Amino acid sequence: MASWGEASESRLIGKRIPRLSGRDKVTGKAKYTFDINRPGMLYGRILRSEVAHANVVGVDLSEAEALPGVKAVIQIVEVGNKIRYQGQEIAAVAAETDDIAKDAIRLIRVDLEELPHVVTEADAMAEGAPQIRDDWTGNQSNPNVREEGDLAGGFAQAAVEVEATYHAPVQTHVCLETHGNVAEWEDEQNLTVWASTQGVFGVRNDLAGSFNLPANQVRVITEHMGGGFGSKFGPGVEGRRVAELARITGRPVKLMLTRKAEHLVAGNRPSMTQHVRAGATGDGRLIAYDMKGHGTGGISSGAGFQAPYVYHVPNRRTERVNVAVNVGNQRAMRAPGHPQGAFAMDSLMDELAEKLGMNPLEFRRINDTSEVRQAQYTLGAQEIGWHRRNSVPGAGKAVKKRGMGVGSGQWGGGGGRGTQARVTINSDGTVEAVTGTQDIGTGIRTAIAIIVAEEFGLAPTDIRVTVGDSGPGLPSGGSGGSQTTASVAPVIKTAAAAAKQKLFERIAPQLNAPVGDLRVGNRTIYVVSDRTKTIKWELATGQLGMDSISEGGEWDEELRQGGVAGTQFAEVEVDTETGAVRVIKIVAVQDCGLAINRLATESQINGGVIMGLGQALLEERFMDAQTGRMLNANLEDYKVPGTFEIPEIKSIVFDTHRKVTGVGEPPCIPTPGAIANAVYNAIGVRIRELPITPDKILTALAEKKA
């Protein structure tokens, strides 16, 4: 049975190893899609609608076409079709410089017949609202109702009840490298695209289909990628159109979205509003849960969220609807549906616990069936100093008040089939590992090197890893769902093991030992029963001559495991005069399974916590109901965490088993709930709407006084 071996046997796996791309990234050498400069390259731009809802009456490209330096102008929206959100694509240009491209799109004349729009959920759900989707009634999807147990019977057993409404607004991904591509046709039949994507093979297959090409004549390259968080799958409109511009002009074209377009059309996390009534028994068991909720994913659907979450409620009814608005579509965003669901559930848990007169941690222990999280509660509580927590929320006269809170999360991340890889040993002793996954900042490139180096007794820097290129024809899935490591690692491990086996078979006769007795470590192959019999790695591989060893691998169920639990504790300080919340410390205890690279795993946990902190305190997309436009489609008014917001973060890699699991998403889940509960514990008023901004705190404090 395949295994990763004991921790004590691992020289590299599970250690803190700096990533291989570090040097290129700190010296500016790393080339992202945005940095690709091809000979003769043109610059593409897209004209987008500023209007949220309209009929397209006319598009005139002639002035743009006549501008010197413009090489192609294409119309994207057809006359007679509808514009359904701000940012929708109207036309695209390719020009000699980006400035000329910018000038050219301003010369495109567009005649639109404006239609009434709705861009807020309130407007969309209001009586008499204009209908914006033909397939729904009243801008709402059919309710999705789920029932389990006996709700009325549950409430009859409840000793306490809470009824409350929790809300989380739309967030945007804010990838620092915007979506975009560089497209270049070698000839009519061969296309190369540098793509800022989480899935090179997905982009390849889409483009091959769009241009009617055999898949192996489209090559997609993503050497480095500047953030995706779930929003970068498939080439998108911009990807297909840049390939078209390149084909028309016969020159390479680069087209990256502007920062504004990135906010408008490149995805977002849907909003959530849930009205909950829930009850618990006198001895602290959740017994009944009744939730009616809605959210918007823009003009599309997909506004799902988890409710109830993590904790078990035997009797429940949930009803959800999607609300359509004239705004760009949602896309998966780091743990879709989870952080907002966790915020509502963890807030609810604390409200119930307070009514029961119970410590919220104790209340969770009673209702949480996860043994892993039970252990995490103990560890996290110790680490944050839970005993120091305010026993009376909001007590005391101090202007700055401190409080603590806890939140929980769960995720899958067990990976799956669909990855092919090759590990090659060359006669000069060098080693290559190739697979079609992509490194989106998570460090999979380094993880691959660690696994191969561990197997061969080499250093990670000895391994040349090729990822992010469909050229070698070794497919792998998109990097989403925290699935990459658990999908790729087993294949790499078995490929390396197969290559090692082949090498041992070649060398065993010389060492006069059975193949099974051979081991490798420290650049030397030796016989385990007689350590005097050794051969240096390079001497062994030198005998391969032209006959390098190259082996594929298999995904192995036994090497990975899905299902992770996490819990976080937050300590905050709230200034009751300014309403400012300062997070002092977050303890994140994250179930990880086997962390191939402990350092990169800690980075992931830090990153998740910080994104969760942004959702808790800062991030919100603002739509202007009157004009139908987004008011903060930039990095000035759309706030993401900066240096001042960063608390002390204690990332605890909670590795209880030796199987690989992904943790890209789970660490962002418990943070907003933990912070919201800490704020309540500090000031004794509850903010049920994210983000928890100073205005909400001051208003709530004033209402409490009144």
Next chain:
Amino acid sequence: MPDKEKKQGTNISRRSFLKGVGTGTVAATVAPSVLIGGEKAADAQEGDAVASATIQLNINGKPYQVEVEARTTLLTVLRDGIDTSGNNVDLTGAKLICDRGECGGCTVMADGNPVYACMMLAMDAQDKQITTVEGLADGDDLHPVQEAFIQHDALMCGFCTPGFVVSSAALLSENAKPTLEEIKVGLSGNTCRCGTYPFIFDAVKTASKKM
């Protein structure tokens, strides 16, 4: 914009006027016909030659001759510039992320001071010693900040990293032993979406010991 409006005559709608003045207080009335995208680039009037000049820049100790327009930013020259002998400048370490002086992704040094290259006109960069992230290392010897960033994994996707590296180097050259608070202030002009901040703080502390 003026002659464009004349050409379009009555076709100019309330909405395009609003777009021009950038206000958001339009009433929700429905204009029968709406025109968008009709403004002209302020400095690219049809028929007018766009003012351009050949200038010399000193980047990472090397002279570059480039032709620029008045509106060309230093960042555009670094990333997309072509010198007068036809070679790409190709210094793509500095990134355009926000395009408005908010994120620090484009940070370079001008005479040792950190500046946002997206906010500096190329013409204003003449007579200054520009140092980009590509110019920080001494041959194969990395700057202590660069070493420390690698060691502490102060980077994930790495897109913000060049900006943070340059800002950190500039901070340490001003203040060789910054406190955590001073590091936060010194790097407050830079944004990272992956959330590498804690390890960046560690890296700057480590680098400060070697300065």
